[in-house]
Structures are given as C-alpha cells and as structure tokens.
Amino acid sequence: MPGSAHDASVLRQSELFQKAHLLPKAVKNIEGEDLRLMVVGDPSYPLLDWLIKGYTNSPNLTPEQESFNVYLSSLRVGVEMAFAS
Template identity: 80%
Template sequence: MPGSAHDANVLRQSDLFQRSHLLPKGVKNIEGQDTRLLIVGDPAYPLLDWLLKGYINSAHLTPEQESFNAYLSSLRVGVENTFGILKSRWRVLLKRSDFHFTFTPTVIATCCALHNFCQTEKDNANSRWLEEACDLNAIYPQPNHSVNMECNATGSNARIALTNYMSTHFPLRTGHFH
C-alpha cells in the first residue's frame, strides 16, 4: 500500500490479516486463560485474538496495566531498532518505490534475507547510515490519525491474563521506551 496509508488499514488488507487463521495455534494456560501465540503490535493496531497491544493510555490505568504497557513498549523497541537497521542498510526501503507496489513483498523479503546473511557474517550496519535513516523518518513520518478497528474479546481476555501473570511474576515498571 502507499506510504501514506495508516498501519491499521495496511494490516486489514494484508495477507497476514486475511490468513491469520493459519498462524500457529500453540496454547499456554496463563492465569487460567488459554492463550495462544500472539504477535505484538503497537497502539495503531486492533486488539485481536492473535494480535496483542497495550492498554490505551488514560488516567484510569492500574499500576499493573501501566507496567504491562511499559514491558510491551520495551519489547517493541528492539523490533523498531531492527527495522531501522534494515532500512538504513537497504535504502530501497527508505524511498518511494520505482517499481509496481505488488513487487514490494518480494523486495522486503529479499532485504530481510540479505540482512540476515550480513548479520551472520558479522557485517554490521554503518552508524552514519542509521543516522540518515532516522533523519529521513523524521522528514517523512507515517500518518498518525486513528483508525476505528474494534477490539476482540479473546484478545482482551489474553491481555488481561498476561497483565495478571506479569504483575505476579515481574516487578512493576513505569514509563514508555519509544
């Protein structure tokens, strides 16, 4: 989809969304709730039975919910850093495509495979490239408007179970890390 499309709209029209029923169904019982494997998403995405996101920030969050959000946010930072490295190394991901958009998944998969090869060979990304990629991200930000996508009850139950589990097994945390 075009770069100006909101993340949630891109997700809704993606193969991942259409084929989410094919995702692995590994189940673990957490705080009495059978919870399957989940993909972690940022606040732009809906809460689904296979897609986990944090609680919407408000003054009414419990300390456990705030802690859950802090842990989830710190988890996402590693993913975002990896995407930054990927975009800094493969500049084709930073600019407007000169090829038909249907070829984009092949380009991304190729860049990921080449990135993994470089990582295996200990060929690190140049720090100057990372700075340039960050500068370009600031110049061309992704859209920030909200999209109405309802939350799924199963996803909500899984998030509550994970919040309860984390609050009894991990120290409470505050703050966001992105």
C-alpha cells in the same frame, strides 16, 4: 501502500491478516503459565485474538496496566531495532 495509509488499514489488507487463521494455535507452558503465540502491535492496531497491543493511554490505567504497557513497548522497541538496517 501510500505513506498516508493508516497502519490498521494496511494491516487489514495484508497477507498476514488474510492468513492469520494459519498462525499456530498451540499453547506453550512457560513457568507455569499457558501462553499462545501472539503478534505484538502498536496502539494503532486493533486488539485481535492473535494480535496483542497495549492499553490505551488514560489517567484511569491501573499500575498493572501501565506496567504492561511499559513491558510491551520495550518488547516492540527491541523487535524494531532487530529489523532496522
């Protein structure tokens, strides 16, 4: 894809997007919480039932939403560092 292509457009044309229905649907209980496998995306991606992203920055975010964004961003940075060359 050209560098000028929007990330969400690239996602929609990706094999991952086309085969997302094949992602595991199993729920795993972790410390009493039932959790599903999710793909973590940055804010440019759409929120999907298999793709999680942070809340859009707004002065109206609750402290819980802001905290969620911080944790999710930290997770994304860790993954990006793991794949960096």
